[in-house]
Amino acid sequence: MTANTLRTFFLLAGMTALFMGIGYMLGGAAGAMIALVVAAGMNLFAWWNSADMVLRMHGAQEIRPGDSNAHFRQYAEDVQRLAQKANLPAPRVYVINEDQPNAFATGRDPSHAAVAATTGLLARLNREEVQGVMAHELAHVKNRDTLTMTVTATLAGAISMLANFALFFGGNNRAGLIGSLALMIFAPMAAMLVQSAISRAREYEADRVGAEIHGNPMALASALEKIERSARRTINPAAERNPATAHMFIINPLNGQRMDNLFSTHPDTANRIHKLRQMSGAAASPASGPWGQRGPWG
Template sequence: MNQFKTVALLGLLSGLLVAIGYYVIGGTSGIILGIVLAAVMNLGSWFFSDKIALSAYGAQPVSRDQAPGLYAMLERLSQRGNVPVPALYVIPSPAANAFATGRDPEHAAVAVTEGIVRMLSEEELEGVIGHELTHVINRDTLTQAVAATIGGAISQLAYMAQWASLGVGYSDRDNRQGPNPIGLLLAVVLAPLAATIIQMAISRTREFSADEGAARLTGNPRALASALQKLEMGARQVPMQGNPSFEPLLIINAFSGQGFANLFSTHPSTEARVERLLQLEQQMLTTGAI
């Protein structure tokens, strides 16, 4: 069922690309452009999702000698999760965040910022690594990378549509010059909004699942709950810089939104995530899992 939902959601994103291409370029040529872009985005994300995401945040590979503690942590949790050890990357940023990427567990990578390593205790950092590794185990990484790549393409086409609204564009329908005003409104405003909502649908449930997986891998739900609270505070002070289309990959929103802005967050609220983790802790204590 989850795979069906994923395919359906990614199909909707691809459909948005086709629709926005139609309204920006116009006629058959716009439809063809949208189809080609959707195909290229999906195939490119399949084969290069790890490189695309890592490049977006300037992540650098690190060896076992450079980060022995992180490597030991990643190896230990990978063994518990019965998956190959992902490649390890460090992002030279003071912001505190992390993400995982790759098309499958055999081609996965986990990236952490310098800021998160400095901010969190060893137990909290282990919870974060467990969260990202669960994304790898659940094969969320490919879905999130494809959604981010297509979402970025939709945003770029919407930007093109803004130029079209100023007269830089055309339509071959009925030999009339100039863009369709209603179509441009849909392209500029509604298409990026729809893409964000679809990304939210993909990302939010997966974050809860990854939190639970991390809690079970580490046996310490409270450590991850504490890490999330620190990360949210850190996001307010030092936002993560990078392409906003890739924000669904991060363990916490690059910039912690409040109030109305939180409605369009790609992540569940930190409060809800912490509450679930503490509930899970009680369940694990009851069953002797801790």
């Protein structure tokens, strides 16, 4: 068991304990058991339906082999080649009609995985950079991060829901009114801390493994720099409507985070680029590829 896996296990155990603790405050031992059963049910549902749920939220369209758009077909073919290189089953490949450059992976396991990129990402990045981004997403699939992040998002949402129940019932629970207010404020914050800690660690690891899959760390470093710069100036309406999915994207789609603070779901992009440059041993320079410095729609 790797250090990352062990750390994730303990963080998830802590989040589950927090969920049960809130259940206990609401209804004693019976409340804790009910909370555990509810958490298990929610996670089972998320495990089975996570990919399709997230793809629908963001209006993703699957790219078929006979797609009339040659650029989409090229992007899908590149993903398939990278998956083969990573010894992964071919994932479903999607495109999202969204100007903000971004991408994510989802699915309960490598055999049921899907990757998606926005048209903004394909327009602003050259082909080699797009490959670097998709290799990063395939690294999440390879590391089974997509399931981990779905579970953490589900538990975080459930904790917030239970905390609101505690306030609704007010003094009619073990916490009392003051305790209910404290639960409403601090329980979701604790859940966010756990979710953020897991997400940041997973992003660094996916950068490393993705760079190894692609073979050119500087392509991903250049892509991250372009995505960060453009994403900060472009609103992603679907992500704003569904903030619980923000941690799944390669760059936070909601707002700019200039440092690794407690509630950031993503590491500082400059830190990620620095680590990738260390992997390559090269100075900073934009990656070049068959699509030039911008994508085919640029």
